[in-house]
Amino acid sequence: MDERIREHAAVLIDWSARVEPDDDVVVSVGPDAHELAVAVAEQLGERGANLLATYGSGEITRAYLDAHDGEFEEPVHERALLEETDVYLSLGGGRNTSAMADVPGEVRRGYRNTRKAVRETRYDTRWVSTVHPTRSLAQQANMSYEAYREFAYDAILRDWESLAEEMGRLKTLFDDGSEVRIVSQGTDLTMRIDGRTAVNSAASVAYDSHNLPSGEVFTAPYGTEGEIAFDVPMTIRGETIENVRLEFEGGEVVDHDAERGAAVIGDVLETDAGARRLGELGVGMNRGIDRYTDNILFDEKMGETVHLALGRAYDACLPDGESGNDSAVHVDLIADVGEESRLEIDGEVIQRNGSFRWEDGFEARQ
Template identity: 70%
Template sequence: MDERVREHAEVLVDWSARVAAGDDVVVSVAEDAHDLAVAVAAALGERGANVTTLYDSEEVSRAYLKGSESRDGDFESDPAVDLAVFEAADVYLRLGGGRNTTATADVPAPVRQAYATARQGVREARMGTDWVSTVHPTRSLAQQAGMAYEEYQEFAYDAILRDWETLAEEMAEMKRILDAGNEVRLVTERDDAPDTDISMSIAGRTAVNSAASVAYDSHNLPSGEVFTAPYDTEGEAFFDVPMTIEATRVRNVRLVFENGEVVDFAAETGEDALASVLDTDPGARRLGELGIGMNRGIDRFTDSILFDEKMGDTVHMAVGRAYDACLPQGATGNDSAVHVDLITDVSRNSRLEVDGEVVQRDGRFRWEDGFA
């Protein structure tokens, strides 16, 4: 086994999930994540955790959803077995890495929406654990990223096997600024793309220093972003980083917000998939997240949100559900069955302001060399 796989497993179990002896751990294993699952199981066994494994296949999911079309997407709400699994778990580890990144492309949007809505309680129970999502580098992901397999492995491990403590210290400065702020404004002005000029309130919110560990309220490996839960969004934003949404390639998205809600939208490609997301429920037309990418180990776009949203020189916004970690105790943020991220490149002709003060210009933060 590649030694990097074992290192990945150790970072996941120790730094990210902070697994302790006696923890009940559910491990969801994608079709081609077998090697990582073996390494994770070994690490969990050494630490005295209890392990339950689940098989996570997009092709199996497609078969089930396609088979449900004849029932018009009439799904049982929050099946008791699924609820019981996650309500009993201390830790949930999702090991991504399937055979086909677009396996569910032909599942009708209404069926997707019905399934997501019916399982919202299961999703909440899963997110109530110390959960972490990661990915094993596979040939399908390499193909999606436009890389040779070995090249993609190097890329993935550069992003995953970081000095997370040092990066956490750097990101703490961005968290401090957001925690003290009231309003964020993002402006981009380019000749080759529509402008962005969007403002949102962050008063009373708590930013998350997403340093790839549940100790930081961070649940992705790799990570490397600072995010918060905005509201009262106004203005227009253009997202120029292509991505796959509902197994459909979506490119060059434009959203217009009034009174916190999307009132107009467009996409150069994949507009129907975008519309499907926005029509899921009322909360899907409001922002649930503003995130600032700070992982400079991620140096290119790969059409994988797990990596792309963490890339330095990017800002992302998610329509849909807000994360509780960003909200005051007992407060309710934006609620939705979806959480879909959209990314914009801020490496040129851009500025990010907090309360009128520029904290990032053309991708460089004010504490970095090269900030003008």
């Protein structure tokens, strides 16, 4: 076994999920994530936790949904399992990222709605999602398998403690600030952030962060004004999206276009009232992620990028008991801020051309 698989498992179990002896752990295993699952099992055994492996296969879900009449019932047994689960580790990695491409959106939504309590019960556990680098993910990234593995482990095997400390600086600035401004080519956007709390997403449940890799600081903005160009491509609902431009007035999108995929963005915006407002402003700070791979788990954490999400805000960013922007969707769009760009909080430049003000080279990059 590649020693990095064991290191990945160790980061997941110790840093991310904070597994303790006697924890009841569910490990969801993707069809091609077997090797990572073996490494995770080994380390769960070592720590004296209990292990139940589930099988997360898009092909199985597709076959099930395709044959179903759409009158779904809540899976009571799955909820019972999760109610007694302390830690839920999702090891993604299938053989085809398009395995569910032909399941109609309506069927997916019906299934998803029936599973709301199951999902919320899972969110009450110490849950972490990661992926095992597979050939299918390499293909999605337009990379060789060998190169993709290098990429993925660079992203996953970080010095998380020191990244958490660095990200803590930006979190403090966000928490103390009132207004964020992003200026770049085609972009001049301001958002209110006062009263909101930023999340230092350091790939650990101890930081309210549930992705491995992670490496972003995000908050829930409001009162957005101006325009922004998103130059990092994405796949949304199976469609390629390129160079989206959004224009905001009074917190809402009032105009949009795109070089590719404008219709998908239009559909997203028409979902509901909340889909026209922002749910998230995130700043990617994982410098192990140095390229776009068409996988949001990685892309949105890429160093020298910011992302904004149309739709639902995370409660963690709101004052206790309050909810932020509500919507059925949460669609991230990503902008490169590595060149001719600056991020300001209350008029003060925090990041310029990709460098933060506490980094060497910040002055030089003016």
